[in-house]
Amino acid sequence: MDSVRQRPVLDVSDLPSVAFGRSNTTWLANVFYMMIEGTMFALLFASYFYLRTRTSSWPPIQAPPNVGYGIANGIVFLLSLIPARYAQKVAPTGNRGKIQLALAGLAVFAIVNMVLRGFELANLNCRWYENAYGSIVWSLIGLHTGHLITEFLETATLLGVSFTPKMEGTRLADVAINSDYWYFVVVSAVLVDFLIYGTTRFL
Amino acid sequence: MNMALSEQIVIPQGNAELRLARTWAQPRGFWGWFMNVHHTAIGVRFMVTSFIFFLLGGVLAAMMRLQLSRPENGVLGPDLYNQVFTVHGSTMIFLFAVPMMFQGFGVYLVPLICGTRNIAFPRLNAFSYYLYVVGGLLLWVGLLLKTGADAGWFSYVPLSGPEFTPGKRSDFWAQMITFTEVSALGVAICIATTILRQRAPGMTLNRMPIILWEKLVISMAVIFAMPAVMVVSSMLLMDRTINTQFFNPSVGGDVLLYQHLFWFFGHPEVYIIFLPGTAIVSTLVPVFTRRHIFGYIPIVTSVVATAFLGFGVWVHHMFATGLPQMSESFFTAASLMIVVPTAVQFYCWLATIWHGRLQLKLPMLWVFGFFFVFLIGGLSGVMLASVPVDWQVHDTFFVVAHFHYVLIGGALFPMFGGLYFWIPKITGRMMNDFLGKLHFWLFFIGFNVTFFTMHFLGLRGMPRRVYTYTPEMHWGGLNMLASGGALIMVAGVIVFLVNFFQSRATGRLAGPNPWAAGSLEWAVPSPPPHYNFLELPTVNGREAVWDALPNQPIVTGVRDDIPEVLVTNSLDSEPQHKDELPGPSIWPFLTSIAVSIAFIWSIFSSWGIAYGAIPVVITLIGWLWPRGHSPAPRLETRMEGTWTR
Numbered sequence: 001m002d003s004v005r006q007r008p009v010l011d012v013s014d015l016p017s018v019a020f021g022r023s024n025t026t027w028l029a030n031v032f033y034m035m036i037e038g039t040m041f042a043l044l045f046a047s048y049f050y051l052r053t054r055t056s057s058w059p060p061i062q063a064p065p066n067v068g069y070g071i072a073n074g075i076v077f078l079l080s081l082i083p084a085r086y087a088q089k090v091a092p093t094g095n096r097g098k099i100q101l102a103l104a105g106l107a108v109f110a111i112v113n114m115v116l117r118g119f120e121l122a123n124l125n126c127r128w129y130e131n132a133y134g135s136i137v138w139s140l141i142g143l144h145t146g147h148l149i150t151e152f153l154e155t156a157t158l159l160g161v162s163f164t165p166k167m168e169g170t171r172l173a174d175v176a177i178n179s180d181y182w183y184f185v186v187v188s189a190v191l192v193d194f195l196i197y198g199t200t201r202f203l
Numbered sequence: 204m205n206m207a208l209s210e211q212i213v214i215p216q217g218n219a220e221l222r223l224a225r226t227w228a229q230p231r232g233f234w235g236w237f238m239n240v241h242h243t244a245i246g247v248r249f250m251v252t253s254f255i256f257f258l259l260g261g262v263l264a265a266m267m268r269l270q271l272s273r274p275e276n277g278v279l280g281p282d283l284y285n286q287v288f289t290v291h292g293s294t295m296i297f298l299f300a301v302p303m304m305f306q307g308f309g310v311y312l313v314p315l316i317c318g319t320r321n322i323a324f325p326r327l328n329a330f331s332y333y334l335y336v337v338g339g340l341l342l343w344v345g346l347l348l349k350t351g352a353d354a355g356w357f358s359y360v361p362l363s364g365p366e367f368t369p370g371k372r373s374d375f376w377a378q379m380i381t382f383t384e385v386s387a388l389g390v391a392i393c394i395a396t397t398i399l400r401q402r403a404p405g406m407t408l409n410r411m412p413i414i415l416w417e418k419l420v421i422s423m424a425v426i427f428a429m430p431a432v433m434v435v436s437s438m439l440l441m442d443r444t445i446n447t448q449f450f451n452p453s454v455g456g457d458v459l460l461y462q463h464l465f466w467f468f469g470h471p472e473v474y475i476i477f478l479p480g481t482a483i484v485s486t487l488v489p490v491f492t493r494r495h496i497f498g499y500i501p502i503v504t505s506v507v508a509t510a511f512l513g514f515g516v517w518v519h520h521m522f523a524t525g526l527p528q529m530s531e532s533f534f535t536a537a538s539l540m541i542v543v544p545t546a547v548q549f550y551c552w553l554a555t556i557w558h559g560r561l562q563l564k565l566p567m568l569w570v571f572g573f574f575f576v577f578l579i580g581g582l583s584g585v586m587l588a589s590v591p592v593d594w595q596v597h598d599t600f601f602v603v604a605h606f607h608y609v610l611i612g613g614a615l616f617p618m619f620g621g622l623y624f625w626i627p628k629i630t631g632r633m634m635n636d637f638l639g640k641l642h643f644w645l646f647f648i649g650f651n652v653t654f655f656t657m658h659f660l661g662l663r664g665m666p667r668r669v670y671t672y673t674p675e676m677h678w679g680g681l682n683m684l685a686s687g688g689a690l691i692m693v694a695g696v697i698v699f700l701v702n703f704f705q706s707r708a709t710g711r712l713a714g715p716n717p718w719a720a721g722s723l724e725w726a727v728p729s730p731p732p733h734y735n736f737l738e739l740p741t742v743n744g745r746e747a748v749w750d751a752l753p754n755q756p757i758v759t760g761v762r763d764d765i766p767e768v769l770v771t772n773s774l775d776s777e778p779q780h781k782d783e784l785p786g787p788s789i790w791p792f793l794t795s796i797a798v799s800i801a802f803i804w805s806i807f808s809s810w811g812i813a814y815g816a817i818p819v820v821i822t823l824i825g826w827l828w829p830r831g832h833s834p835a836p837r838l839e840t841r842m843e844g845t846w847t848r
Contacts, residue, residue, distance in 0.1 A: 007757055008754060009758070010741055025770060029323070035426050036388055039430040043464060047449075054456070060454075128446075130448070131456075132448045139447070153824075
């Protein structure tokens with residue numbers, strides 16, 4: 001039996017169950033993840049410049065990495081912002097067809113990125129075990145490739161979910177948040193490219 | 204709050220309690236243990252596990268004191284001694300201090316003090332616990348197999364590198380770091396999100412209890428500091444396993460890079476350990492002086508300033524490496540500056556005590572112990588911040604004395620105070636007061652006999668990390684005194700254990716609020732039910748229970764048939780929406796096993812991470828794949844804005 005008592009209340013029953021944008025808790029956690037990963041990239045960038053002060057020439061003995069595949073991949077990364085943004089825009093509408101189109105487009109871009117990344121690795125003109133320069137270059141691009149693969153898997157998983165009835169509510173918010181992380185992958189790609197292709201030539 | 208409240212209405216109880224109990228129930232039995240994702244269970248596990256590691260680390264400390272008690276003693280040989288002091292330091296820092304002070308207290312208390320029903324991302328929280336356990340076991344199994352790490356708790360290169368430490372000893376240490384830091388980072392995200400998004404309505408930033416401020420600041424410090432040690436331990440592991448050359452000077456590497464990266468983490472780590480201690484002090488002092496804390500804003504500002512400055516002093520650990528004098532001067536100044544915010548906190552606590560009605564109950568005794576011990580540690584820190592003094596006593600027992608005064612004073616004394624304060628909440632039973640006081644005096648006296656003595660040993664030139672010394676050095680008497688003090692400390696800890704088990708079985712029932720304290724965890728039964736709050740609270744002041752109106756409003760409209768929580772905004776804690784939290788699941792445990800296999804495999808094979816990633820991906824998809832009920836949540840596409848009625 002219910003007992004009965006009286007109190008003033010703050011009734012929140014009218015509040016929504018799903019939120020998009022900054023009020024979403026996963027959005028905030030995603031920001032924290034980007035802060036962690038961003039700190040790791042920043043520390044590797046700092047290590048790159050620190051190790052550079054330890055040798056008289058940079059790269060020490062090798063030729064700089066071939067820039068062609070790096071530029072091509074950089075362009076693909078920048079173009080991939082289009083499906084990422086589109087996914088973020090259509091997610092709140094719940095339009096299944098548009099969400100699938102956006103996620104499939106993003107996944108295709110990620111696959112092209114990964115293929116081009118393979119060519120980049122083959123054209124770095126250094127190996128990780130040769131010297132500290134090779135070690136830091138491979139670590140930078142390796143860390144970024146890890147993010148690229150992770151993001152592809154997340155996008156592919158969301159694409160899989162989008163073909164089930166589970167693509168509703170909070171999953172839609174996840175689609176929008178996934179795009180935020182893709183932006184991070186693109187920005188870090190540009191910075192890594194600048195370091196390994198740019199600073200070995202121009203700085 | 205700018206939201207209107209309804210008139211008084213009828214609140215049905217009884218059935219609601221049953222529904223909440225059913226909705227928030229955690230599975231029982233063997234597999235149920237691995238599926239539990241409630242913050243009180245995981246928080247207690249962090250506390251118990253880290254306390255076990257504290258006892259194990261203490262056993263190693265006792266072995267060292269036994270070995271050093273006499274000159275040319277033969278209890279431990281040099282190789283075993285190296286493993287013992289390395290595993291002791293690594294255990295106390297990575298497996299005890301942070302998991303107890305940050306994760307244990309934080310995971311258990313933060314959701315309760317916020318006034319919510321579970322931590323944000325409860326599965327990530329559970330996953331973090333299992334990873335931490337495996338990391339600890341890795342280090343200790345290594346020691347028991349005579350493959351214990353032996354290059355010191357910071358494992359400097361080149362000593363820990365492939366040339367001077369062949370075998371797997373340093374690899375075990377490096378991967379233990381990865382395990383424990385991933386765990387701490389996961390918990391930092393859970394705690395920070397809970398604080399910023401799940402505070403009870405009315406608990407604005409300006410009314411947030413200081414312990415929440417400190418947990419938030421520490422979470423941020425973890426997020427920015429822990430990546431540094433993950434990067435550097437990964438570099439070490441790669442140098443050892445796949446022949447990268449980060450620290451090999453003959454091909455452009457640099458050993459000081461290791462020290463820079465390690466201490467960029469290592470010094471903030473000190474604050475990650477002792478700021479939770481000051482958080483406990485800032486919580487206990489108002490309760491046992493029966494008044495609000497004096498200087499709330501200065502204390503909060505000091506906490507933020509301490510964490511911020513903590514990132515700018517790492518080089519003071521490297522004064523003896525031959526750095527340029529200008530940078531040494533800068534880091535001396537920065538190190539001295541950090542005294543200021545700590546002193547501000549001290550003055551605020553003293554002012555609170557001065558103007559309050561002091562009740563010298565057991566937890567408060569540990570606060571006074573903290574004042575005394577931490578003050579001495581802080582003062583010897585000021586001495587060490589000066590480069591000439593640092594050079595003179597570098598790598599001597601003076602430094603050992605200093606950091607034990609800081610860490611035991613800053614963490615262990617507040618921890619015991621906190622345990623005596625919150626164990627009645629956790630177990631529902633009071634600890635024995637006499638045994639608690641006996642524990643305090645044994646520990647306090649034993650600690651000071653052991654570690655104050657070490658200052659003199661250091662000034663007499665005894666280096667740290669030597670397994671023995673000759674009688675001609677005349678260090679025997681002081682070492683015997685220090686070892687005697689350690690025995691007294693051990694006796695104190697044994698008294699605590701007896702007290703804990705005895706009180707857990709037969710202690711006086713605590714009731715919801717045995718200390719008449721003011722924060723929200725004391726508004727629920729002891730121990731709390733899995734739904735934490737039968738009625739979700741609103742808050743009217745910094746001490747929610749003390750400042751509550753006679754008929755303080757409660758929150759209604761949060762569903763009790765699914766594990767739903769109220770999400771509020773970061774600044775003003777105004778209700779924004781409701782969120783269904785994930786329930787019990789085996790997947791966090793399975794994922795932690797898969798991740799553990801990948802991490803450990805990487806020690807033995809350069810392709811271990813690549814192959815090990817496959818089961819990790821599979822378990823992660825299993826974890827994240829949506830399933831179960833989600834009974835028709837209302838979908839509203841509100842992008843931003845606050846909710847008002």
